[in-house]
Amino acid sequence: MNLKRSLRFASDLRELERIQSVIKELEKEADWPPDLVYQVNLVLEELVVNVINYGYGGDPNHEIEIDLNWEADKLTVEIVDDAPAFNPLKDNPEPDLTSKLENRPIGGLGIYLVHHLMDEIKYRREQGRNHLTLIKRREK
Amino acid sequence: MDIDVERKNETLIAKVTGRVDSANAREFEQALSGAIGDDSKVILDLGALSYISSSGLRVLLLVAKALRNKGAEFALCSLSDPIREVFEISGFDKIIPIYGSLMEVMED
Numbered sequence: 746m747n748l749k750r751s752l753r754f755a756s757d758l759r760e761l762e763r764i765q766s767v768i769k770e771l772e773k774e775a776d777w778p779p780d781l782v783y784q785v786n787l788v789l790e791e792l793v794v795n796v797i798n799y800g801y802g803g804d805p806n807h808e809i810e811i812d813l814n815w816e817a818d819k820l821t822v823e824i825v826d827d828a829p830a831f832n833p834l835k836d837n838p839e840p841d842l843t844s845k846l847e848n849r850p851i852g853g854l855g856i857y858l859v860h861h862l863m864d865e866i867k868y869r870r871e872q873g874r875n876h877l878t879l880i881k882r883r884e885k
Numbered sequence: 886m887d888i889d890v891e892r893k894n895e896t897l898i899a900k901v902t903g904r905v906d907s908a909n910a911r912e913f914e915q916a917l918s919g920a921i922g923d924d925s926k927v928i929l930d931l932g933a934l935s936y937i938s939s940s941g942l943r944v945l946l947l948v949a950k951a952l953r954n955k956g957a958e959f960a961l962c963s964l965s966d967p968i969r970e971v972f973e974i975s976g977f978d979k980i981i982p983i984y985g986s987l988m989e990v991m992e993d
Contacts, residue, residue: 758907783936783967790938794907842976846953851946854975855939861974 748775748815756797756826757805764789764811775815781881784862785813785820788879791855792824792833800828800875819864822879831875832868833859886913890920897924898987902933905941914944921948925957928990932963942975949981962990 750767754760765786772782793809801807810825833856840853860866865880886903899920905913921927929945931937945961952959962984964972972978984990 761906761908779965780967780970786936787938787971790906794938794940840975843979846949846980849946849950849980851950852939852943854942858939858971858974862971 746775746815746817748813750813752811753808754811755805756801756807756809758794758797760809761790761793764793767813771813771815781820784881785822788859788862789822789824791859792877795833795855796824796826796828796831796875800826800831818883820881820883822881824877824879825874827874830870832870833877834866834868886916888913888916888920892924893991895924896926896928896991897921898928898930900930900933904936905934905944906936906938907940910938910940910944913941914947917944917948918951921952927952927957927959928987929959929961930963930987931961931968932965932987934965934968937968937971939975942971942977945977945981960984960990960993962987 748771750771752763752767754763768782768786768789771777789811796809797803797805807827810823812823814821837856838853840857841850844850859879862881863879864882867878869876886901886905886909889900889902891898897920899917927948949959960982963986964983969983972983984993
């Protein structure tokens with residue numbers, strides 16, 4: 746089964762609900778396991794929130810595109826935005842995961858979670874836009 | 886997201902139901918800090934938590950730090966497998982005790 750979904754939405758946190766409802770559709774149509782549903786929701790929230798808050802500085806008047814492509818062996822997600830160049834593979838500091846509770850810094854986990862939950866991440870800057878491609882392979 | 890609170894002996898048990906995401910993390914933080922009083926032990930039962938993102942993890946870390954400063958104990962229980970995985974990736978399992986069930990925490 747090959748299923749595709751494309752979304753274009755404003756750079757507004759209230760749009761996260763639309764992403765959730767598209768994932769809900771895919772969950773039903775493609776019979777996604779609960780782990781995958783959670784991971785895809787999480788990864789999209791972390792990345793979209795990052796683009797809105799840091800890329801656009803909270804300005805809701807931009808557009809973000811998401812393409813989801815569910816194939817026999819993998820899910821491919823592409824996120825496109827026209828915010829300043831941001832390569833989450835290079836420009837994101839590693840969080841501190843070892844300090845004691847008292848010294849553990851608050852925050853900085855979002856992009857780190859994306860790295861660990863996806864199998865492959867590719868970034869390219871093309872015609873003034875960030876293209877982030879994420880691949881999650883299906884478990885056999 | 887809903888939080889149901891009960892107290893047994895000196896322990897506050899807060900059961901979190903639903904989603905915690907960027908949209909309601911602030912509300913989650915206010916609800917938790919409002920619910921926690923001078924309790925010497927606080928347990929969050931996450932068995933009915935369906936979703937949490939890094940914005941919710943941030944709140945749990947704030948609560949854990951605040952309780953540590955007050956000398957109170959803090960524990961989590963009943964995490965679903967995908968949520969537990971996210972806590973492990975984040976290294977939270979090393980700084981906040983996580984139990985399989987509410988019964989296990991109460992007996993500990």
